[in-house]
Amino acid sequence: MNQNDFAKILKKAGVVGAGGAGFPAYVKASSKAEFVIVNAAECEPLLRKDQKILEHYPEVVFDGLEMMMMSTSAKRGIIGIKKKHAKIIEHLKKIAKSRKNIEIKPLGDCYPAGDEFCLVYDTIGKLVPMGGLPINVGVVVSNVETLYNAAKAYEFPVTEKFLTVAGSVKKPCTFKAPIGISYGELIEFAGGAACNDYAAIDGGPMMGKVIADFSLPLTKVSGGLIVLPKNHSLILKKSRSVNSVSRMGKSACDQCSFCTELCPRYLLGHILNPHRVMRSLLFSGSGKDIHNEFALLCSECSLCSLYSCPENLDPKSVCDMAKQSLIEKKINLENASLNFENQPKIHPLRDYRKTPVSKLISRLNLLDFNKEAPFIEFNYIPKKVKIMLNRYMGASADAIVNIGQAVKKGDIIASISDDKLGAYVHASIDGKVSKINQKYIEIEAK
Numbered sequence: 001m002n003q004n005d006f007a008k009i010l011k012k013a014g015v016v017g018a019g020g021a022g023f024p025a026y027v028k029a030s031s032k033a034e035f036v037i038v039n040a041a042e043c044e045p046l047l048r049k050d051q052k053i054l055e056h057y058p059e060v061v062f063d064g065l066e067m068m069m070m071s072t073s074a075k076r077g078i079i080g081i082k083k084k085h086a087k088i089i090e091h092l093k094k095i096a097k098s099r100k101n102i103e104i105k106p107l108g109d110c111y112p113a114g115d116e117f118c119l120v121y122d123t124i125g126k127l128v129p130m131g132g133l134p135i136n137v138g139v140v141v142s143n144v145e146t147l148y149n150a151a152k153a154y155e156f157p158v159t160e161k162f163l164t165v166a167g168s169v170k171k172p173c174t175f176k177a178p179i180g181i182s183y184g185e186l187i188e189f190a191g192g193a194a195c196n197d198y199a200a201i202d203g204g205p206m207m208g209k210v211i212a213d214f215s216l217p218l219t220k221v222s223g224g225l226i227v228l229p230k231n232h233s234l235i236l237k238k239s240r241s242v243n244s245v246s247r248m249g250k251s252a253c254d255q256c257s258f259c260t261e262l263c264p265r266y267l268l269g270h271i272l273n274p275h276r277v278m279r280s281l282l283f284s285g286s287g288k289d290i291h292n293e294f295a296l297l298c299s300e301c302s303l304c305s306l307y308s309c310p311e312n313l314d315p316k317s318v319c320d321m322a323k324q325s326l327i328e329k330k331i332n333l334e335n336a337s338l339n340f341e342n343q344p345k346i347h348p349l350r351d352y353r354k355t356p357v358s359k360l361i362s363r364l365n366l367l368d369f370n371k372e373a374p375f376i377e378f379n380y381i382p383k384k385v386k387i388m389l390n391r392y393m394g395a396s397a398d399a400i401v402n403i404g405q406a407v408k409k410g411d412i413i414a415s416i417s418d419d420k421l422g423a424y425v426h427a428s429i430d431g432k433v434s435k436i437n438q439k440y441i442e443i444e445a446k
């Protein structure tokens with residue numbers, strides 16, 4: 001098998017980055033790299049799915065890694081995993097002995113160890129340039145589940161998603177569910193909510209978004225569902241309106257710069273200064289754009305908003321607003337006034353300023369919810385699934401089925417032309433197509 005064949009298989013099987021971004025995996029498989037790094041850091045509090053995949057299916061992940069190494073001509077494969085998972089590491093090391101050029105790199109228990117730029121530096125000591133990508137230093141980074149899906153792509157397309165359902169639920173657990181099932185059914189599968197009035201975060205507590213509509217469907221990029229009481233501080237903070245974020249920032253930011261001093265990208269030597277972006281809130285003239293430009297380097301990790309700021313402000317959301325304003329003015333990394341071309345230089349205090357996950361959990365008021373989430377078989381068949389066509393990076397897939405058509409799990413129901421970036425979409429259950437629109441295809445179970 002050559003690179004082209006592997007990339008085609010990944011595209012046809014609908015393999016996209018399962019870590020959150022949803023970037024089509026065939027694009028990475030089509031590049032040339034020196035290293036493939038497996039992102040097994042899983043630093044979002046309460047999420048356990050990557051650990052569980054490595055615990056239950058390590059050989060499959062190794063297979064996926066070897067395929068990606070073959071496709072990119074990478075000479076080395078590295079699994080970056082936190083050293084606290086000592087048992088898993090021991091097992092992975094045993095498997096690595098029978099594989100070629102694969103090593104395990106234990107990482108500290110910090111947030112965000114899984115940020116691609118941090119991961120690349122902490123595993124191989126290379127600094128990704130400002131505004132660049134890991135491939136600029138010869139690295140392809142792949143999530144654990146993406147490689148699992150890549151290895152399976154020969155046999156079956158992506159129709160299921162691993163996720164952890166945690167927080168205020170009766171039985172926190174990790175499982176593999178059909179894509180398109182509703183979040184409400186996933187919560188019920190985890191024993192139901194353990195409080196009356198609740199909301200949930202789609203993804204991890206740091207980078208996930210609050211959802212109040214539990215009829216929304218599971219997608220290929222959801223890594224977890226964190227159920228919390230509606231009046232939990234995390235839900236309240238993440239639900240603040242843009243106006244209130246802006247008003248509070250204007251009136252209460254004292255420019256202490258803690259947000260900058262602990263920012264993971266700043267500590268890698270990038271010129272990202274979230275306190276300067278906060279200052280932009282007070283500008284109305286041309287100075288505003290210059291302060292906003294620092295936000296172009298923000299990874300949206302939320303550490304500044306949910307951990308660093310002593311005033312409980314939200315620099316991450318202000319960075320989001322700044323990026324939006326720059327897009328409207330067509331300002332980007334290439335034409336910005338700030339010079340992003342200098343090579344980053346690591347901050348001398350980086351090692352001492354990393355954020356321990358234990359402290360983060362306490363700061364997020366999640367100590368009571370930080371529990372095991374065992375891996376269990378998903379033995380529930382939904383009555384219907386809604387499979388999204390446009391939730392991944394690239395173009396929306398085009399439906400190729402009709403209402404009333406019978407489909408089997410694994411059938412292609414939406415495709416993407418060869419000249420477009422995107423992923424094929426497949427039926428996740430056996431059934432009949434009951435609805436088609438621009439956003440999704442609904443299938444009712446047989």
Ligand code: SF4
Pocket residue numbers: 252253254255256257258259260274275278308309310311312313314315
């Ligand atoms: S940490 Fe908070 S108060 Fe300090 S500069 Fe940043 S946003 Fe302002």
Ligand code: SF4
Pocket residue numbers: 259262263264265266272274297298299300301302303304305315316319
């Ligand atoms: S969200 Fe905040 S801490 Fe994270 S990269 Fe952006 S500015 Fe830095």
